[in-house]
Amino acid sequence: MGLIPDETISEIRARADIVSVIGQHVQLKRAGRNWKGLCPFHGEKSPSFNVSPDKGFFYCFGCHKKGDVFTFVMELQGKSFLEAAETLAAQCGVVIPETTHNPEVARARGERATMLAINKLATQFFVETLASPRGAAGRAYLDSRAIGGEQRAAFQLGFAPADWHGLADYLQAKRADLEAAVKVGLIARQPKAGGFYDRFRERLVCPIILPGNEVAGFSARLVADAPKDSPVGAKYINSPESPVYKKSRLLFGLAQARDAMRIKGRAVLVEGNFDVISMHQAGFTETVAPLGTALTPEQVELLRRQTNEVILFYDGDRAGRAATRAALSLMLAAEVPVRIAWRSRGDGVRLEGQDPDSLLRGGVDVGASLDHARDGLAHYAMLLWDEARDSASQRGAVLEDLARLVANIKNPNRLEVVASDLSTMLGVRPEAITRAAARAARAGSDAQRPPHSGPSESAGPAPVDPAPRPPQGPVPQHELDLLALVADHPTLLATPQANRAFSLLTDDRLRDMYSAARAGASLAVLAPDRLPPAAIKILLAGSYAQHPKPDAVLDAKVKELEVAAYKRKTIALERQLAQAKNIGDTEEIRRLVLEVMNTRKQVD
Numbered sequence: 001m002g003l004i005p006d007e008t009i010s011e012i013r014a015r016a017d018i019v020s021v022i023g024q025h026v027q028l029k030r031a032g033r034n035w036k037g038l039c040p041f042h043g044e045k046s047p048s049f050n051v052s053p054d055k056g057f058f059y060c061f062g063c064h065k066k067g068d069v070f071t072f073v074m075e076l077q078g079k080s081f082l083e084a085a086e087t088l089a090a091q092c093g094v095v096i097p098e099t100t101h102n103p104e105v106a107r108a109r110g111e112r113a114t115m116l117a118i119n120k121l122a123t124q125f126f127v128e129t130l131a132s133p134r135g136a137a138g139r140a141y142l143d144s145r146a147i148g149g150e151q152r153a154a155f156q157l158g159f160a161p162a163d164w165h166g167l168a169d170y171l172q173a174k175r176a177d178l179e180a181a182v183k184v185g186l187i188a189r190q191p192k193a194g195g196f197y198d199r200f201r202e203r204l205v206c207p208i209i210l211p212g213n214e215v216a217g218f219s220a221r222l223v224a225d226a227p228k229d230s231p232v233g234a235k236y237i238n239s240p241e242s243p244v245y246k247k248s249r250l251l252f253g254l255a256q257a258r259d260a261m262r263i264k265g266r267a268v269l270v271e272g273n274f275d276v277i278s279m280h281q282a283g284f285t286e287t288v289a290p291l292g293t294a295l296t297p298e299q300v301e302l303l304r305r306q307t308n309e310v311i312l313f314y315d316g317d318r319a320g321r322a323a324t325r326a327a328l329s330l331m332l333a334a335e336v337p338v339r340i341a342w343r344s345r346g347d348g349v350r351l352e353g354q355d356p357d358s359l360l361r362g363g364v365d366v367g368a369s370l371d372h373a374r375d376g377l378a379h380y381a382m383l384l385w386d387e388a389r390d391s392a393s394q395r396g397a398v399l400e401d402l403a404r405l406v407a408n409i410k411n412p413n414r415l416e417v418v419a420s421d422l423s424t425m426l427g428v429r430p431e432a433i434t435r436a437a438a439r440a441a442r443a444g445s446d447a448q449r450p451p452h453s454g455p456s457e458s459a460g461p462a463p464v465d466p467a468p469r470p471p472q473g474p475v476p477q478h479e480l481d482l483l484a485l486v487a488d489h490p491t492l493l494a495t496p497q498a499n500r501a502f503s504l505l506t507d508d509r510l511r512d513m514y515s516a517a518r519a520g521a522s523l524a525v526l527a528p529d530r531l532p533p534a535a536i537k538i539l540l541a542g543s544y545a546q547h548p549k550p551d552a553v554l555d556a557k558v559k560e561l562e563v564a565a566y567k568r569k570t571i572a573l574e575r576q577l578a579q580a581k582n583i584g585d586t587e588e589i590r591r592l593v594l595e596v597m598n599t600r601k602q603v604d
Helices: 006-015 018-023 069-077 081-092 103-131 133-144 149-154 166-173 178-183 254-264 273-281 297-306 318-333 356-361 366-371 376-387 392-406 412-426 430-443 477-488 490-494 496-504 508-518 523-530 533-539 550-583 586-603
Strands: 029-031 034-037 049-052 057-060 158-160 187-189 196-198 203-209 215-222 236-238 267-269 310-312 338-340
Touching (some): 006 490, 018 034, 018 049, 069 081, 081 490, 103 158, 103 203, 133 158, 133 203, 149 273, 267 297, 297 318, 318 392, 318 586, 356 366, 376 392, 376 412, 392 412, 412 430, 477 523, 477 533, 490 496, 496 508, 496 550, 508 523, 550 586
Parallel strands (some): 310 338
Antiparallel strands (some): 034 049, 158 203
């Protein structure tokens, strides 16, 4: 199934009783013509969450979340618009017609369903193996890390035995599609002997669980040190990219953390899977982690939609500090409130070089560290400034580094406040910071700019009404072309590619309009209040109205936006590489060279 016809969307919206849908998750009480309850998106004691059945709309006066019935399902369950529509259609008895005009889309959806089913079977195999005599090594490893039964079950932890064919035989016995198992990276072909062998062997296996309890992929760790040339491979291996596993768009532990994130109004971001599991076991169930790579703009957008603020609690070593800085940059650009956990023993003694799991096992009061986490930019600034106390040249370098971070802030009022606060902390004039930030902004952001939205908007359709803003500045041509396309073919707004396109827009005016259009607003009505005359003319020219394959054009537009994003990222990385070379940081140079090469491959 691909595009859902507009009339079907309208029927779902008409038949899905918003009070009934939200009432499944929130205890609502009538308040005049509306209904009221405790907001499911943030912790509160007095109800500020309102539902209007007449308008088909919800709004929270506390956290300012708002939207229609589709938005509620998307935000609460982490679903795409298409998935939310399917969920609501099933609940209210609406049949979504099959799209016979696009067999390729139907094939892709069938392949996705098969892959998810294969991953579910594999999870069952790994869990059963962990509990069996063959799983003794896995249980011993979990015991050594003090991971109890509750967390083993919550994270569906399993074990891949040393047997080269255990999983392959299991899947074959279940009559599973072995070709699909190859595509998701569970098994591989044996070219000479024939048949298949298992990719995961002698490993503790962590499934990557999606909202709805589907399994996207796996992350697996050796339970014992292996010889250098051991056939079992690297210490950590993960599922390869596939139609169901896009690691840049997923977070480990999100399915288990979503409720706690809503209740506590925060997410704690750590680096590793076992940091997440240990934090959950200690009661910090709002903890998640990237999947073994640097944080991505897509993951930041996912966090922004799920919670009010993010606390960075990365490892205390050099690599952890670099990761903290990169994450801070992305959070600032996305306007996600961010704090950094202060590492101390409680008596003022700083604890460097330790990961959250080690701190927990060492008896450190992690709860106090999180509750007293400091503003992200202020904490990072003071940390670097103190270390450069005795060197004017080092302080100059620190100021330039901070300026690159500040340059990610696009709101001029917020930029002024941040510059004023930093100037007071560092003992420099605010103008010194704003000038340096302006230079950095002209040179380009120091990280790929993540998608920006207001605190209550999402990538899916929501009945938002962004306030008109006076037209200012040039509009990126390739982004304007995308809006011209969807202005001529609004049904494209309900496609998965439209979600991806939204995440790649960098112009705030276009993002606001795109979001409103997905809610049903007319781009023709929105454009005059938001765009310069030349851009309005392009948007409303009808250039794509007669195009026979608008979905193919959308694919090309998304590819163009992706290439532009990778180019911005390459420029930022090359600048960081030059800085690393200037200070002789060989470890950072090696890391950045590899990242630049990988990013260039995406462009070429």
